[in-house]
Amino acid sequence: MIHKILYCLKSSFQNLRNNLFLSFITTSTITITFIICLAFFLIVLNLSVFKENWVDRLQIIVYFNDSANAATIDKTRSELSAMVEVETITFVSRKEAMVLLQQSLQGQDGILEGLTENPLPASLEIKLKQEYLSVDGVENFVAGISGNEALQDIEYGQKWLQRFLTIFEAFRITSLSLGVCLILFTYFIISNTIKLMIFSRREEIEIMKLVGATSLFIKFPFWIEGIIQGFVGAGIALLFLYCTVNLFLTNHLVSLNFFLGAGNFIFINFSIAGIVLVLGALIGLAGSLFSMNSIDEFNV
């Protein structure tokens, strides 16, 4: 049995060597395919992490009308506190808002000197409970309170959020459809290479059948072949992306990390590499598995 397996493996590598040019073309095509796929995947992955972080830190600020008196403010505050979504609520009076503004303008408070009256509205800073911290959750909450007469404005970075979500969705859909296309493409490339290899070895296969080789024994080297091509293609793609990002983007990575918050930038790690390699091998295996008809059709 061991001899048989060794013989099989030997002939898979012999196959690769005999069809070096073909293998080279196939593998580089797969590599390019995987690089494109992986790049998009990493972008989407990081954007989604960014989205999560952002939403996590999201605060909703409601500003009161200037006409709102203490009683109205109190009433609104307790109404809002009673809502299931709300975790904490902090009142910022007009005075406090002014103090905060002055603090943030340290040294430049001359700007405020000409003011005869405080233009800042009183506000409530609302933090939602974890389970409502999603884009939908926030928007539902905002829609629910926006009818309140006492409120002048509700602020939660909506413009940004909308724009970001549009970009994010575009990326997600593009990468998803690209991923599906490129997987099919890889499958197609591998399957055709295997078919060519079978064709170039048809005489040998014919003779193998004549001398009583089992179907499994004849096909096994081609399966290995497909697996190797998918695996190697995916592997080179990983290596290429890893090196490129590390060589050229290291400086930018730091700022990117800062931007995303708390070092959350996700790059190729062991589990991603593992998944990609397995995926490559699986596509390769599928590509060769379903190209075996021609072997069965050699009638000897």
Next chain:
Amino acid sequence: MIQLHQVSKLYGSNIPALSDISLTIPKGEFVFVTGPSGAGKTTLLKLIFSSERPSQGEIVVDGVNIARIKQSAIPYFRRKIGVVFQDFKLINSKTVYDNVAFTLDIVGTQRKIVKKKVWQVLKWVGLLPKKDSYPPCLSGGEQQRVAIARAIINNPVLLLADEPTGNLDPDLALEIMKLLKAINARGTTIVIATHNQAMAQRFSDNIITLAHGQIQTNSQ
């Protein structure tokens, strides 16, 4: 060894390549199948080798009913049978040694045993000195001897030869026929298809003559 009972074979068209063939070839025989080109000789060997399935009838070879054999059982059935063709069917990119060893490699024989057996058989057909040559560097007679070595290395119970001397000069053909006779003397049943009536008559009394897919004479 071989029994055919009312066997017919149609290839797509309505004209049968073989029709209503019944014959018995006992163990240890040396039998010729002759007839003009297109008579159905190759088809008959293909049926016996399970390359083609009969359209009708039963075929029993070495106790196996190959009219109903499972596809997955065919390789194991073939390991008991040697085949030789007019065009030798050698792998040109493998050495003589590897061409012959191939038959043992695919059944997972140990390297040491493979070596011993290949040496033995190459010596027996007189090609040991050429074991590292590639088939295209050999003469037709030598190539056919390699093919025969490959066919007999597993000690088959049956050897089928389809026009084994068709590509060879008369003196080389004679040599190959003698080799086949010697294999027969070791107990292997041999069936040779040839359109060469004279050669058949020279080497055996057991001649089955086909014409238009039917048995014309059977001198067994």
